[in-house]
Amino acid sequence: GESVGLHLPTLSVQEGDNSIINCAYSNSASDYFIWYKQESGKGPQFIIDIRSNMDKRQGQRVTVLLNKTVKHLSLQIAATQPGDSAVYFCAEPGNSGYALNFGKGTSLLVTP
């Protein structure tokens, strides 16, 4: 079936460095994608989304890039901080159109 997957299950970066979290998707018909951040003991928190008619979208310290040719999505975090340590999920609408298909998640660990 169609699914959303992540290349790297864990990522360790030093404080101040930039982080890149990748996501591969298989549903070419998806018209938007969402990145969520989940800290320990908390629910997934919306970070940023991007529509399929865009290649790039920037937020505060975060940038999402969408490459529809290779069905690849990435989340870039600038000047990573300890508070960025969390599990990051990419998500896309499922076949139903309302439910979200979540990837397995990438754990980001920021070291001092």
Next chain:
Amino acid sequence: DAGVIQSPRHEVTEMGQEVTLRCKPISGHNSLFWYRQTMMRGLELLIYFNNNVPIDDSGMPEDRFSAKMPNASFSTLKIQPSEPRDSAVYFCASSPREPDTQYFGPGTRLTVL
């Protein structure tokens, strides 16, 4: 905005007991979702409501699980009888329309002994 509110935050119960989880969506949102999260299976959609009406409950594991949404500001997820394999974190999420970004509550961590 208070965000999605869930209660209780933690629940420990014994096998066979009834468990009721509660959710208050964000005011004005007309879509509500119940998810279950485990290490093995990740986030799984259990049921989806739109305008208080259940639209898709195909993710509900079995008849022991039931969900209601009596009004736009309240929903419950009930497990009766509970089993150890139901232990997980249960999330409620709401969105202003379908499809759209979903906003999650803090979750209820359920432990069934």
